[in-house]
Amino acid sequence: MRDPQKFWNKLAKRYAATPVRDEAAYREKLRRTRKYLTTQARVLEAGCGTGATALAHAPHAAHVEATDFAENMIAIAEKKRAAAGIGNVTFRTAWWDELSGGYDAVLALNFFHQLPHAQAAVEHLASLVKPGGVLVASTTCIADNSAIARKLAPVFATIGVFPQLSVFGREEYLGWLDAAGLEIAESWQPRRLAAWFDVARRPGP
Numbered sequence: 045m046r047d048p049q050k051f052w053n054k055l056a057k058r059y060a061a062t063p064v065r066d067e068a069a070y071r072e073k074l075r076r077t078r079k080y081l082t083t084q085a086r087v088l089e090a091g092c093g094t095g096a097t098a099l100a101h102a103p104h105a106a107h108v109e110a111t112d113f114a115e116n117m118i119a120i121a122e123k124k125r126a127a128a129g130i131g132n133v134t135f136r137t138a139w140w141d142e143l144s145g146g147y148d149a150v151l152a153l154n155f156f157h158q159l160p161h162a163q164a165a166v167e168h169l170a171s172l173v174k175p176g177g178v179l180v181a182s183t184t185c186i187a188d189n190s191a192i193a194r195k196l197a198p199v200f201a202t203i204g205v206f207p208q209l210s211v212f213g214r215e216e217y218l219g220w221l222d223a224a225g226l227e228i229a230e231s232w233q234p235r236r237l238a239a240w241f242d243v244a245r246r247p248g249p
């Protein structure tokens with residue numbers, strides 16, 4: 045398997061220049077996320093890419109700490125932040141398993157299925173959600189998609205098209221959230237086979 049950091053670093057410029065595939069669905073996910081934010085909220089994003097979502101949520105939170113293990117992604121995000129003069133977003137390079145602390149909202153968008161250890165990542169990011177806080181995730185459950193997608197995923201991983209796709213189903217994924225002590229507050233799938241958008245809440249004040 046190719047070095048995943050190298051893969052994403054190489055992709056960063058192209059990723060930044062590629063328009064969002066479904067702009068309406070993206071906007072709807074931003075809108076749904078904001079229902080759970082307040083201007084006191086401390087937000088963590090794992091796998092923030094080139095930072096568009098973190099910057100979009102900045103006016104709706106006290107602070108957004110946006111992280112990604114690809115320094116080229118973070119460099120582009122930081123340039124955008126500086127150009128926009130946004131003061132309450134911090135971009136930094138970090139692997140998901142290096143993240144710590146307690147947050148009102150943890151964001152993992154188009155993230156878990158891109159990792160080799162998706163379940164461990166769900167458990168770890170869930171552990172960073174404070175009581176009353178939420179994990180907001182957009183996740184493709186590849187095992188529920190077509191047989192060809194299921195078969196191709198490991199092939200893609202081997203040849204490095206996607207360095208690390210994890211194949212899991214919706215039921216399995218929801219089980220991980222449940223085992224991590226989170227309760228689904230809302231779920232939305234813009235269209236069949238698309239990534240699921242889930243807000244999972246840690247019970248508490």
Ligand SMILES: C[S@@+](CC[C@H](N)C(=O)[O-])C[C@H]1O[C@@H](n2cnc3c(N)ncnc32)[C@H](O)[C@@H]1O
Nearest residue numbers: 052091092093112113114117138139140153154
């Ligand atoms: C598909 S992109 C999603 C980016 C952004 N969240 C979005 O929705 O556009 C996945 C991101 O996860 C990052 N990533 C992959 N593995 C990671 C890891 N182990 N730790 C931290 N970031 C990782 C990649 O660098 C990439 O920016």
